[in-house]
Amino acid sequence: DAMVIQNPRYQVTQFGKPVTLSCSQTLNHNVMYWYQQKSSQAPKLLFHYYDKDFNNEADTPDNFQSRRPNTSFCFLDIRSPGLGDAAMYLCATSRVLRDSSSYEQYFGPGTRLTVT
Amino acid sequence: KQEVTQIPAALSVPEGENLVLNCSFTDSAIYNLQWFRQDPGKGLTSLLLIQSSQREQTSGRLNASLDKSSGRSTLYIAASQPGDSATYLCAVDTDKLIFGTGTRLQVFP
Numbered sequence: 001d002a003m004v005i006q007n008p009r010y011q012v013t014q015f016g017k018p019v020t021l022s023c024s025q026t027l028n029h030n031v032m033y034w035y036q037q038k039s040s041q042a043p044k045l046l047f048h049y050y051d052k053d054f055n056n057e058a059d060t061p062d063n064f065q066s067r068r069p070n071t072s073f074c075f076l077d078i079r080s081p082g083l084g085d086a087a088m089y090l091c092a093t094s095r096v097l098r099d100s101s102s103y104e105q106y107f108g109p110g111t112r113l114t115v116t
Numbered sequence: 117k118q119e120v121t122q123i124p125a126a127l128s129v130p131e132g133e134n135l136v137l138n139c140s141f142t143d144s145a146i147y148n149l150q151w152f153r154q155d156p157g158k159g160l161t162s163l164l165l166i167q168s169s170q171r172e173q174t175s176g177r178l179n180a181s182l183d184k185s186s187g188r189s190t191l192y193i194a195a196s197q198p199g200d201s202a203t204y205l206c207a208v209d210t211d212k213l214i215f216g217t218g219t220r221l222q223v224f225p
Contacts (some may be wrong), residue, residue, distance in 0.1 A: 006159075042120075042205065042215035043160070057212075090159055104150065105213060107160040 003027070004108035006091050012114045013081050021076040021111045023091030032074040033105065034066060035090040043090055049074060050096065078113075086115045118143045120208055122216035129196055129223055137191040137219045139206035144184045147209040151180050151191050154203045154218070163204075164191070196223045 004025045013019040023032065030051050035043040047056045049068045063085070065077040078085055091108040119142045129135055139149070148167050152160040164173045164180040166189070172181040179192040189206055203220045207213040 040217070042217045043213075044215075045212050048212075088157075092160075103209075104148075104162060104165045106162060107152070109159040110157075112157065 004091055004093055004106055006089075006108040006111050008111060009109060010112045010114075012116060013078075014116055015083065016080045019078050019081055019113070021078075021089050021091075021113070023074045023076070023108055024072050025091075025093045025106075025108075026072070027093055027095070027106060028071065029093035029095045029106070030071070031094045031096045031103075032068060033092040033094075034064075034074070034076050035092065037088040037090055037110075039087075046076070081113070081115045083115050086113055088112050118146075118208060118210050118214045120206060120214050120216040122204075122206060122219050124219060125217070126220040127222070129221075131196060131198060131223055131225050133196050133223075134192070134194050135196055135221075137193070137204050137206075137221070139189040139191070139216055141187045141189075141208045141214075143210065144187055145210065146184065147211070149180075149182055149189050150207045150209070150213070151178075151189075152205045152207065154205060156203075160205065193221075196221075198223050198225055 007022045033048040034046045037043040046060045067075045088110045090110045092105045094103045094105045121140045123138045150165045151163045166173045166182040177194040182189045201222050203218040205218045207215045
């Protein structure tokens with residue numbers, strides 16, 4: 001089945017120790033997104049890739065970076081995790097057509113990050 | 117600035133009841149509106165997407181309506197079941213998804 005896959009599902013890291021979260025998709029979608037969702041809060045968009053073009057949200061901390069080496073994979077790097085970065089990180093994809101402004105997003109199961 | 121509000125924040129109903137979840141947004145300039153389901157500790161599952169030109173969408177026991185002019189959407193769940201227990205999130209697309217904080221639904225036998 002075509003899907004969005006996130007690894008690992010649970011990640012524990014130490015304060016200040018770099019961590020990388022992974023997302024892959026078999027949908028062949030051209031757009032990939034990373035969201036942060038803290039407990040009992042709405043998901044918040046961190047950044048997205050439109051094909052190879054990186055689009056950062058204005059309020060995303062510099063501590064968060066992303067890489068998209070190919071269509072299928074996208075990584076979220078947290079350079080120096082703080083206690084406030086503990087959250088669920090959700091990856092999503094969509095197929096955006098240039099002549100269309102409306103599209104559906106498909107989400108992965110998320111990675112729960114704990115910072116100790 | 118687009119703001120999305122969901123009421124109620126939590127809802128507990130007996131099995132079999134029909135129920136309505138509400139979503140309101142402040143800016144009617146949206147491309148579409150999506151309803152998602154989120155189980156505890158899990159990702160989001162897309163339930164329904166309503167294009168800005170549409171007024172409703174149906175999938176099984178779910179029906180979602182959209183009234184752009186009043187900035188409102190409702191998700192109607194017919195004959196609720198314990199398996200429907202989850203948090204339901206609505207999100208409006210304004211070249212990025214803006215989410216509400218969700219309605220936590222519990223359906224008890």
